[in-house]
Amino acid sequence: MVEQARQQATPTIDDVAALAGVSRAVASRALSSEKRPVSAEKRERVLQAAAELGYRVNLLAQSLTTKTVNLIAVVVNHIHDLSDLDLFDRLLAETQAIGKQVILIRVGSVDKVEEFLRQGVAYHVDAALVFSDFADAETVRKMFRSDLVVMLNGRHDRLSPTVIPDEAMGIHQAVADAAQHGVKTAALVTGRASSLVEQARIASYLSAFSQHGIELVQTVQGDYSYQSGHAAAPAVVGFDCPDAVFCTSDAMAMGILDVCREDFPGNRPTRFRLYGFDNLSLTDFDAYPISSIGYDKADYVRQMVRFLADPTAFTPGQPPVLIPTRFVPRKTS
The missing domain is CATH 3.40.50.2300 (Response regulator)
Structure with a gap:
């Protein structure tokens, strides 16, 4: 009975140390989430012993020792x-x-x-x-x-x-692509004006438009969402639409694309070119093949x-x- 109770008891760090043939201190270091000094060979023995015994680190006790809560x-x-x-x-x-x-x-x-x-x-x-x-x-x-x-x-x-993306680089590449395709006029659909990142993003677009001789004929403020792009579409691409529409999020570009599907037979532009931002994984799908600006996430x-x-x-x-x-x-x- 005593032996059975012992087998059913929750294993401790001392049990792990004994099975691995190391001190309690070494076992504790090997099981720590922090980088602590212990040889690779001893760490492996401790991890194997812990797995064999079904030992789980007591995160509360560990947080009290390390003064962290993880x-x-x-x-x-x-x-x-x-x-x-x-x-x-x-x-x-x-x-x-x-x-x-x-x-x-x-x-x-x-x-x-x-x-x-x-x-x-x-x-x-x-x-x-x-x-x-x-x-x-x-x-x-x-x-x-x-x-x-x-x-x-x-x-x-x-x-x-x-940590921030260097957005100017990709924006200038996108605008250069538009210029190479003969774009002379553009509309810009933006996000929250209060965002410092958005302010810098808009400034990069304006700089690129100026550099490539593209006239910005309209700016519409959205909020990065699909719904705001969908709502902006009629105002941006009416009868006298620009040569290209640049959106500061892919979601807004997706909203515009859905409103203007007739202008993109086979997803190819006929009235205006469409550019997004973020390079969402969704833009790799056939439904939303939107040219975009991205970075290594x-x-x-x-x-x-x-x-x-x-x-x-x-x-x-x-x-x-x-x-x-x-x-x-x-x-x-």
Whole structure:
């Protein structure tokens, strides 16, 4: 009976150490999610012993020892942007690979951020990744009481690491493609004016239009969504439509394409050329073969996670990490 009870008891770190033939300290280091000194041979023995015994790390006890909770806050405006959804699967996988878990926090407005601060709402996390354009670096540090805040929205300061796509490169390539196809006039369908990233994106389009002698004849503001592109289509591509329409998100371009299917027999342009932005995975489908501007999303996520795994990779005042963008031609241009 005593032996049976022992076999059914939950295995401990001491049991793992004994089976692996190492000290308790070595077993603990080998099973830690952090990079801690232990030889590859001993680590393998410990992992095999843990698997054989069915041992599971006590995350609560580990957090008390390391003073970490292994939680990363991901701050978003909302989660229906298709461009964000394309990133999240990669982000979750890479974050979990370094022993962290993600909590999503929706911040839909500046008022919501201020409400969090007023009410003292704060999450105990090791770090935050900030996609939302409603919060600056200093505010996010206060929200989470953490100095490790990776800014992805252009609202960084010298104390926060930032990773952003170098959008000017891909935008100039897309506009150059339009010019090579004889485009002389263009319309621009934009996103939120409050976004610093969007402001820089628009400035890059204006610079490229000027460089290639393309006249911007109309600007319509959307909100990056399919619905806003769908609603903008009648105003942008009426009787006197421009030679090309550039959208600052693929979702808006998809909305325009669906309204104007008759202008794209076989998805080829007859009245105007259509360009998106984000290079969504959906644009590889036959239904939405939209020429777009994209970047290596795997590299983008790796650069974010690098700062989470090793906070010392950032030094105050360090310039932003820029991810190159490129034009991806498809049928609509």
